[in-house]
Amino acid sequence: MARSLFLLFLLSLCHCKCQGQIQVKLLSNRPMKPGDSVELECVITDSSLSDSGVSWMHKGKDSVLRFIMFISSISRVTHASNKDKARYVGSKKPSTYGLTVKPFQEQDQGEYYCIVNRNQMLHFSSGQQVFLPVPSTQPPTTTAATTTRITTTPAMTTCPGTQSPALTQDTWLNCDFYIWIPLAGTCLFLLIALLATIITCQKTRRRRCKCRRPANANNGKVMANR
Structure with missing residues (x-):
């Protein structure tokens, strides 16, 4: 929680910059359903930003930006709240920071961002949309009742x-x-x-x-x- 407040404080003081050196990718392309595990990856191509750690953010359908976790360069994960530790898992690889949401629920839909704070400047990645497939609404099939008329001829x-x-x-x-x-x-x-x-x-x-x-x-x- 303190990390979230600190990040919001930085947003009010620091300059924000969006650039192509940071990208968020969805690792699984198969159709998702509620309860699946969703894996996201933050790829940093600028080596000067890769050792500053990454903060994961989520913007839901209400357009509110919410802090999820911070992953340091030494793979230390700090969650926004203790209740999110079981649902949000962070990982660190060379030049990449991973986020796993399990199980993925309807309230987890929206856009995901990773942010790098370096020299009092926030570097935002492009947003990655993650939504559950819309169920196809097919019209109900009605079986017409067929009446068989039997005519008896003497x-x-x-x-x-x-x-x-x-x-x-x-x-x-x-x-x-x-x-x-x-x-x-x-x-x-x-x-x-x-x-x-x-x-x-x-x-x-x-x-x-x-x-x-x-x-x-x-x-x-x-x-x-x-």
């Missing part, structure tokens, strides 16, 4: 002459049953009516043929006497 309405290829053999038998039974009954009725007509006609003819004939015997006798 077997009498479809006959072999007009039937569709989808009819089965049972439908053929049903059509034959409903056609041939009435047809056979009609033929039997017509046959009975025809027989009745023939019998009636024969009886009528016999009645008409019963009549008296002239006596041929008497006529013969008369002719003989003459």
Whole structure:
């Protein structure tokens, strides 16, 4: 905490300078998710600045610059608060100062800077943006309910002459049953009516043929006497 106040005091007194000799790089390029470890590296190309130590700063979505830690040239790390020691890990390599944020959370999103204080002048690096990927919002897929309508066609309405290829053999038998039974009954009725007509006609003819004939015997006798 004292280091943070001291840094803010230096910001008010010292001159600030941004230059290309200090750069912040994100070591992992894979998509991040909450809970991952994020590694940042502060690369100092100017040898005159590499032995002055580095302060790591974070600017969140609220645009407030917050001090994280200070890493000295002898790899001594001073955190802004004791509760941040487990989440922020600092490291020192030749000409590079590392920062590891674990686990990375939503409040850790924003821009990260490394600052070098030398001769009452603050040298700022360019900001490195670190954000979680925005989840893709896909419209919900709705499955339309399909209603299957089953139409039952009676077997009498479809006959072999007009039937569709989808009819089965049972439908053929049903059509034959409903056609041939009435047809056979009609033929039997017509046959009975025809027989009745023939019998009636024969009886009528016999009645008409019963009549008296002239006596041929008497006529013969008369002719003989003459």
